[in-house]
Amino acid sequence: MKNPLSEPFQTIHSSAPFAEIKEEHFLPAFQELIKTSEEEINGILNNDAEPTFENVIEALSYSGKQLDVVSGIFFNLNSAETNDEIQKIAQEVSPMLTEYSARISQNEVLFEKIKKVYDEKEKYNLDEEQQMLLNDTYKGFVRSGALLNGADKERFKEISIELSKKSLQFGQNVLAETNNYFKHITDENELKGIPEAILQQYREEAKSRDLDGYVITLQFPSYLPAMTYAENRDLRKELALAYGKKSFNNNEFDNQELIREIIALKQEKARLLGYANYSEFVLEERMAKSPGQVLNFLNELLEKARPYAEKEIAELKELAKADGIDEMHSYDHSFYAEKLRKKKFDIDDEELKPYFQLEKVEEAVFTLADKLFGLEFRETHDVQKYHEEVKTYEIFENGEFKALLYTDYFPRKGKRAGAWMTSFRNQYREAGQNIRPxxxxxxxxxxPSAETPSLLTFQEVTTLFHEFGHALHGVLADTTYPNLSGTSVKWDFVELPSQFLENFCYEPDFLKTFARHYQTGETLPDDKIQKISDSKNFMEGYQTLRQIGLGKLDMAYHSTPEKIGDVKTFEVKETEGTNLYPANPETATSPAFSHIFQGGYSAGYYSYKWAEVLDADAFQYFKENGIFNPETAAKYRRLLAAGGTKDPMELYKEFRGSEPKVESLLKRAFG
Incomplete structure (x- = not known):
């Protein structure tokens, strides 16, 4: 049987042939492509010519391209459209890929060739991008155990394989817990305060399960409106308890022991390489160079933000007191925050939603990309998709094809929670061709329901802009090598493009261009638009403390693993000073903290706040020159196009003319 994954795709733009792919294709394709990739590596190893940048470093960079594409397809499916079979394959494929990677990175003959080129780099007259590729390649091998002795090398490989399995299991457990819970309600009185559009959503969820009445799930578009609008405090408490107990239930999907195992393996890995802990290992290759610098940054923000946060919570407590609540809990926060927001700014998310039809918001993002960078988006029906809800767009610049974009917007049983951007293929240049992403x-x-299209909360509007900022980083990539392209940058730089784009959502003149009522076409009134802009920093102190708490928790796990013991006790201690509500002994954040135990944010969660400094400073520069100023946009485009070819601070200084200032964030957040 021909395997559509094993060879270059004969499709439009060589896009993934989703209609032809079956689950049984993946395992043999991975086995075959690993073998093919190793043959390419053997070509480098068996080359008797003197090692050079071209025949070693460049050849290595271009090896395994089809394997990378198939990996991108498979692991995005495992996040966006998974099932038991795909999860089973993932448990087999992940260690297989890790072992393959270890065989390459710990190959002594290959490393000798890399080291020879690295040691003699002065004679090659390399340009900036080539120097970065050489440095990254050499460091990557060293950080993957190339300098270890035989026994330590073998142990390093075992650790890497175990980590790939356990990280996958962590995510699968969280997904199972999310899918396993639902709240079935037959009495509409229990749902008092929840807007009719949300009730309709709950009715349709119940209907899809062959139930009468209403069903609320732990998927965010279902969970958050209940927490925001339900007057029934017992319901809010029950839902919050279910949400906070994900993988903290002492059942088969509990992640507490997995956390200890993952952290212990990471610590052992770091020690083998000569680092005191995993955070030191990670941060050596970040803009923030050390755990100390990260903690100083977080503590400085904490000191500035806490008084504002305390003031915000005091206002909420006054509202709660009027309802007879003497002690507020975290499950009261969204409800009273929404009340206060409406009181202060006369803004109601449900009142705003009719003005933010998904298709119109998407169109606004496309228009913004056109105004800044001259990009044109054309929907195409010729590209194969992995689900009927996915849409595909060809992106052009001056009539020339630039990139392919897939959009996938709605919750499904097989899709993990949250929002993300990923790439099925990176941009790069080879043999005179510019391969587009x-x-x-x-x-x-x-x-969308039978009665209404998909209508977004304003927070969801900013989410779409956020992810599209990441997408532009990939779309505008213009590098030679695939492993330096697009979002292949230092991790605490990767959130700049996403968070930067969110700023446009608060610009009144831009909002007017797309905030239109889905039925009447009426533009959102000026006073409401101004109030959205004015409310930009609403609850900023509280949100900042929450992010700082998560950042400190992440750093604690990866800096002081010996202190962990009981997960809940450790979590409460390490986030002390950032929590403004009483701790609930029945819930914990860590067992569902997928960013650091499944995703790539280990010892890097601080980067969200770090990138806020960058994005506040960058957008301030745009504001100074006009937010659609073509010269400023061209400078910013060069920053995006460069990917990982330069040190990010140097890239930023080329764009801005100076290093970013923390004051820009503090000014934006707290005035």
């Missing part, structure tokens, strides 16, 4: 944006917005 295939980018995917995945979200979990409310589905």
């Amino acid at each position: 295939h980018i995917s944006v995945v979200c979990n917005f409310s589905k």
Whole structure:
């Protein structure tokens, strides 16, 4: 049987042939492509010519391209459209890929060739991008155990394989817990305060399960409206308890022991390489160079933000007191925050949603990309998709094809929570061709119903802009080598493009261009638009403390693993000073903290706040010159196009003319 994954795709733009792919194709394709990739590596090893940048470093960079594409396809499916069979394959494939990677990175003959080129780099007259590729390649091998002795090398490989399995299991457990819970309600009185559009959503969820009445799930578009609008405090408490107990239930999907195992393996890995802990290992290759610098940054923000946060919570407590609540809990926060927001700014998310039809918001993002960078988006029906809800767009610049974009916006049983951008293929240049990228944006917005299209909360509007900022980083990539392209940058730089784009959502003149009522076409009134802009920093102190708490928790896990013991006790201690509500002994954040135990944010969660400094400073520069100023946009485009070819601070200084200032963030957040 011919395997559509094993050879270059004979499709439009060489896009993934989703209609032809079956689950049984993946395992043999991975086995075959690993073998093919190793043959390419053997070509480098068996080359008797003197090692050079071209025949070693460049050849290595271009090896395994089809394997990378198939990996991108498979692991995005495992996030966006998974099932038991795909999860089973993932448990087999992940260690296989890790072992393959270890065989390459610990190959002594290959490393000798790399080291020879690295040691003699002065004679090659390399340009900036080539120097970065050489440095990254050499460091990557060293950080993958190339300098270890035989026994330590073998142990390093075992650790890497175990980590790939356990990280996958962590995510699968969280997904199972999310899918396993639902709240079935037959009495509408229990749902008092929840807007009719949300009730309709709950009715349709119940209907899909062959139930009468209403069903609320732990998927965010279902969970958050209940927490925001339900007057029934017992319901809010029950839902919050279910949400906070994900993988903290002492059942088969509990992640507490997995956390200890993952952290212990990471610590052992770091020690083998000569680092005191995993955070030191990670941060050596970040803009923030050390755990100390990260903690100083987080503590400085904490000191500035806490008084504002305390003031915000005091205002909420006054509202709660009027309702007879003497002690507020975290499950009261969204409800009273929404009340206060409405009181202060006369803004109601449900009142705003009719003005933010998904298709119109998407169109606004496309228009913004056109105004800044001259990009044109054309929907195409010729590209194969992995689900009927996915849409595909060809992106052009001056009539020339630039990139392929997949959008996938609605929750499904097989899709993990949250929103993300990923790439099925990176941009790169080879043999005179500029290979263009295939980018995917995945979200979990409310589905359209029989009566209404998909309508977004304002927070969801900013989410779409956020992920599209990441997408532009991939779309505008203009590098030679695939492993320096697009979002292949230092991790605490990767959130700049995403968070930067969110700023446009608060610009009144831009909002007017797309905030239109889905039925009447009426533009959102000026006073409401101004109030959205004015409310930009609403609850900023509280949100900042929450992010700082998560950042400190992440750093604690990866800096002081010997202190962990009981997960809940450790979590409470390490986030002390950032929590403004009483701790609930029945819930914990860590067992569902997928960013650091499944995703790539280990010892890097601080980067969200770090990138806020960058994006506040960058957007301030745009504001100074006009937010659509072509010269400023061209400078910013060069920053995006460069990917990982330069040190990010140097890239930023080329764009801005100076290093970013923390004051820009503090000014934006707290005035």
